[in-house]
Amino acid sequence: MTPAVPTPAQAVRALAARLARAGVPSPDHDARALVLHALGLTTAGLLTRITPLNAEEAATLEALAARREARVPLQHLLGSVEWGDVALRVTPAALVPRPETEVLLHLALSALRGVPEPCVLDVGTGTGALAVAVAHARPDAHVTATDVSDDALALARENATRNGTRVAFLHADLLHGAPTGLHLVVSNPPYLPDADRENADPEVQHDPPLALYGGADGLDLARQLAAQAPAHLRPGGTLALELDPRNVHHLAAELRNAGWSARVHDDLTGRARFITATR
Ligand SMILES: C[S@@+](CC[C@H](N)C(=O)[O-])C[C@H]1O[C@@H](n2cnc3c(N)ncnc32)[C@H](O)[C@@H]1O
Structure with a gap:
């Protein structure tokens, strides 16, 4: 089960599963890109940060996730x-x-x-x-x-x-x-x-x-x-x-x-x- 307050790596896995259920063509790639964007992390930062998402980060990610789930193009979300x-x-x-x-x-x-x-x-x-x-x-x-x-x-x-x-x-x-x-x-x-x-x-x-x-x-x-x-x-x-x-x-x-x-x-x-x- 996904913890209530995930770390960034856990958030990527949970979001990838959610996007896959919504039929998004590249769920792993998009989940990773959205978590990096929402948290302002680099790829290296994603690997090393073990502190859970704070409330603001979680809310930002949730808004992006809901829009990608609704099939808004990833590039529009990243800008x-x-x-x-x-x-x-x-x-x-x-x-x-x-x-x-x-x-x-x-x-x-x-x-x-x-x-x-x-x-x-x-x-x-x-x-x-x-x-x-x-x-x-x-x-x-x-x-x-x-x-x-x-x-x-x-x-x-x-x-x-x-x-x-x-x-x-x-x-x-x-x-x-x-x-x-x-x-x-x-x-x-x-x-x-x-x-x-x-x-x-x-x-x-x-x-x-x-x-x-x-x-x-x-x-x-x-x-x-x-x-x-x-x-x-x-x-x-x-x-x-x-x-x-x-x-x-x-x-x-x-x-x-x-x-x-x-x-x-x-x-x-x-x-x-x-x-x-x-x-
Ligand atoms: C497939 S998009 C290509 C956009 C960009 N060149 C690219 O490769 O990402 C086609 C573009 O042609 C423009 N367009 C459509 N009809 C046109 C016309 N009659 N004259 C000039 N541009 C037109 C559209 O507004 C659109 O921006």
Whole structure:
């Protein structure tokens, strides 16, 4: 039985069991993260502290536990996420940056290797993840980021400042009004088929719908983006996209038919998820 006033390690075990019962996908990881956050402990502190939680700590943890049990995303509860080499504030204003998108970041940075002072556009920047991480890795780059959500743009601006990066933000529908002469257009556009709304995981329902759904087959925005990109890219410039594994090969074929040279790349679980294309 869990003691009435647990130590931090006991609190992790009890919370993990509670989150597992609620169907939370990674109960051990999340319980540990929430206890560290509620108590302001490091991992080492968690191992060495044997004094029980005081009343204030217990109340803070209980509030977080109840929200995670109700499937509020862990990142919303922690308020921030380490992503690439940057730390991003996360709120319901923008999609929680996903680990798989770090592969898109690496593809983007690879495309810029050897290009001095590259001009880069991140379309649909959300928290600013891609734009801020590119600007952080390449301080010589001229990075612009767009979104149609004012709330997302405000958050992205804050994240650029927090990480000491230089990014220009633009309220724009895809590439309308965006710079020309770009070396790279990178985007993780809304790409889920509309029908996925029905079965979205509880956590995903906390992301803005505007960030998720891309029409009947999910490709509406990616297709428009690819149609607009040539006018903004310099010759030999790269379009780098994240897409749903279910339709990435489909768009790659469409791009090749439209004269692009397109490569498909896997995510870390071996599923095709990214396209880099030049023309
Ligand atoms: C999947 S989220 C990606 C956010 C961020 N780039 C990331 O990878 O975490 C897609 C973003 O595109 C934005 N968006 C949706 N429609 C757009 C449009 N027509 N033009 C520009 N941005 C758009 C959404 O507001 C959202 O922030």
